Amino acid sequence: MDKREIFDALDGFSQNLLMTLAEVEAIKKHLQGVIDENTALRLENSKLRDRLSKEEKEDAKSSNYGKENLENIYEDGFHICTFSYGQRRDNDEPCMFCLELLNRD
Template identity: 25%
Template sequence: MSEQKANENIYDRFAQVTKQTRELVANMEQLQNQITEVLEQNVELSIENDHLRQAIKKMKNVNGEPQLSGSRQNLKELYQQGFHVCSEYFGKRLAPGESCAFCTDVIFGHDPDQAK
């Protein structure tokens, strides 16, 4: 009888493992569905982000502001903070209300990269 009980115990354990495996598979399918949703949402947001960037770029072009390279944008920010960016006076403080034609030429002057 103990052999029969051992066989039943093995069968019960096998049934339990089978049930756990099915539950695990169900959980994995749920996770897979959630991952798919997140990835789809990520793609949608990336596309929307690109569209927004393009719209902002067009808005800047419509306002007539020249598109500045990153380095020229940095120079513009330094100039707006009150520092010369021209080679003549680079790094020196602008007097309150002072403007510098050399600095503005450096920032907004002819950009060889835009000629391409």
């Protein structure tokens, strides 16, 4: 190997190193973007989970409120079943259809 071949080989190696360094920098830049996006998504996910939790609590309260209203109507002596809804129960006798609605989960 003469000096020229060694110089050309080193020059090629140097070019390859520069290209590899540029690729590493591009990958680094892309990775930083992915990390930033991941952080933003984690924050958004956390906020959405908090909001969902609040919504679920509110839904649970409102569903209990509706059931309480039905119980009050039944206790006042009226049917809450689909067959006789709103009609007065004779002598406040129990209705198996109304009771089935009240006992549902």
